[in-house]
Amino acid sequence: MSAFLIVLVILVVLVGVVAGLFIGPYNALVRLRNTLQEAWRQVDVELNRRYDLIPNLVETVKGYATHEHNTLSDIVALRNQARQMDAGAVPTQERGAVESQLTGAVGNLIAVAEAYPELKADAGFRQLASQLSETEDRIANSRRYYNAVVGDYNTKVESFPSNVSATMFHFEKAAYFQVDDPTMRQTPAVDFGELGYGSGVQRPGAAQTPQIESGQFTNPVTPPQTTATPQPDPGQIKRREPGEGAGTSAS
Structure with missing residues (x-):
């Protein structure tokens, strides 16, 4: 093999190594980054839709719930x-933390309407509440897709050999977008007074079980009476003398 062919083979191998370590992973990172940005734009569209609905909701509630x-x-x-x-x-x-607080605040405001019958009956309020509910569902769906893309992108950024290209070309890990209601993370309180069924503890407000007094029965059938066996009086028992018959009475 001539020296030219040897050099050519070496160059081809080097190009293949470079392509494997840099070009391929770099292109994959670019594709994932573009997908990530597109997924975020879908979330952002729904968030802005909510921003537009909130002022109208606030004005409607203000008219009834001063x-x-x-x-x-x-x-x-x-x-x-x-x-x-x-x-x-x-x-x-x-921003995720602020959006989480906003989600909880909007939910609480809609729940407050239960205390204002006239507000609940307002057609405008019902329409706004319905639109906000639908928007929250779309936000949740878009957020789940976005977070799935974040997981794929971050895995690519951290995995070898793509992490080499990520470091060289400054591909940073993306943040998940969490917009969970913080009240869902709270541990529910348990009223141990409700667990006193077997110990005679009655939960406040619960229906009282009627108590049956001795000698009173709800069943119309009279319970059978038990006749007690008479016990002999120790003072009436006379000691039997030796020699007396079993059936002989002592004088």
Whole structure:
């Protein structure tokens, strides 16, 4: 084999190694990053839809529930704070925390309407509540897809040999977008007073079990009476003398 062919083979091998370590993983990372950004845009569309619905909801509730001023102010503040964070191609953990609080606040506001019959009967409020519910469902679906893409992308960033290209070309790990209601993470409180069935402990507000007094029965059939066997009086028992018959009475 000539020296030219040897050099050519070496070059081909080097190109293959470079392609395996850099070009292929780099292209895969680029594809995943683009998919990640597209998935986030879908989440962002639904979040902005919620931002647009919240002011109308607040104004509607304000007309009926004047005592909920603090709740309405908190929702407006959270909505404005979240919208100010709507600037990047991918979300941040800080924005996820704010969106989580906003989700809980909107849910609480809709639940507050139960205390205001006129508000519940308002057609505009019912329509807004329905649209917000549908938007929350779309946010949840889009978020699940986005987080799945984040998992694939982060695995690629950390795995060899793609991690070499990720380090060289500054592919950073992406953050998951968590918008969970924090109340769902709380451990439910257990009232141990409800567990006193066998020990005679009665839960407050529960129906009282009627008590049956001695000698009273709900069954119309009279229970059988038990006749006690008479016991002899020790003072009436006379000691039998030796020699007396079994059936002979002592005088």
